[in-house]
Amino acid sequence: MGQDLRIGQDSSTMTRAGLVSARVSTGQLADVVALVDDGQWDLPSACAGWRVIDVIAHLGALAHEAVEPPAPDPSLPANRERYHDLRVDERRAWSHAEVVDEWRAFTPRQLEILEAAQEPPRSGQPVEVPGLGTYPRHLLANTMAFNVLCHLRHDMLAPDGPLPFAVPEETDALVAPAVEFMLAGLPQMQGPELAATVAQPLVLDLTGPGATTVTVLPATRQDARLTVRPGAGGATRITSTASDFIAWGTTREPWRDHCRVTGDTSAATPFLDRLDII
Known part of the structure; x- marks a missing residue:
């Protein structure tokens, strides 16, 4: 992570908590995905400009790029939010099933890559995330923990989102790794x-x-x-x-x-x- 940040930099404090959180939130999202009908996929989420299906398209795109990183393209937006919008827009013509299939196909492989990143010496290597900063490789699991938890609980599910489904209450193990990424990214x-x-x-x-x-x-x-x-x-x-x-x-x-x-x-x-x- 950035040179001015002190949280989580000491390898002696490094844990696999981010990976555990990412796996739990992904499992909860999978349970919700199985309940969503065709009409609900097109409801507006609490993420401005995105439908519920677009949230899955975003997470699927992230997983796909983690597994098969695209070649550098200087024409792509430097602003990370606009970049995410572009990737979602590329999938707007896809069927609901195609979007869900991409997410289901690449998410397990993304988790495998993040698990491998927990082992030294690779775990401490700095990785630049365009538009977001530089982080030790092991903390990339926390980015996934944050993304899935935030989009599921704050964008898709009621009361902020449109889906009326319940998930288990939040725990320290679920929330703390997401917050750790946020604090790492804050500076x-x-x-x-x-x-x-x-x-x-x-x-x-x-x-x-x-x-x-x-x-x-x-x-x-x-x-x-x-x-x-x-x-x-x-x-x-x-x-x-x-x-x-x-x-x-x-x-x-x-x-x-x-x-x-x-x-x-x-x-x-x-x-x-x-x-x-x-």
Whole structure:
């Protein structure tokens, strides 16, 4: 991950938790996919501009590219969200069955690749994810854990999404790896744009399943990134559940609906207004 990040960099703390979370969320998604009828596939999801089937197209495209990486193409969008939109658009003419089949065919192979990435020395190798930053290879499992959990629970399923199906309640093992990826990406995805909003340490206190407490430290140079470190190291505190952080930290929902800020509210507000983890 980025040089300014301290969370998860020590190989002695590395675990396979991201892979476990990704497998659990994928199994829960498979159970939901089996219940969706043709009409429900075309309902708008809570991910702006995407139908429910488009969410599966996105996850299938990610799995396909993990297994069969495409050749570099400088004509593709540099913005990661626009890149994902393009890959979804390429599949809009596919039948529902074709989209689901791609996801089913490549997801198990993606998980196998991520499992192999947990073993040293490859596990610590830096991998650049275009538009998102650089991460140790083992943490790529956390990106999948985040993607599947977020899209399933916040975009597809009620109350935010249109599908009326139930899944098991969230657990630490499910949520914590997704949050770890978000915190790893926080200093990198928006770079100086986000760093410019932080002038003093901000404590992010996440509660419930996936609970953790970290401090966002100001950049030390004008062109540098923020630093995220474990523990509470400041007087201004932003409190939210970890599950809600997945929603507001990705701007799916307003942070004001989920966060309690104590200390210097004026110091936290610019950061919260600008944060947008992809």
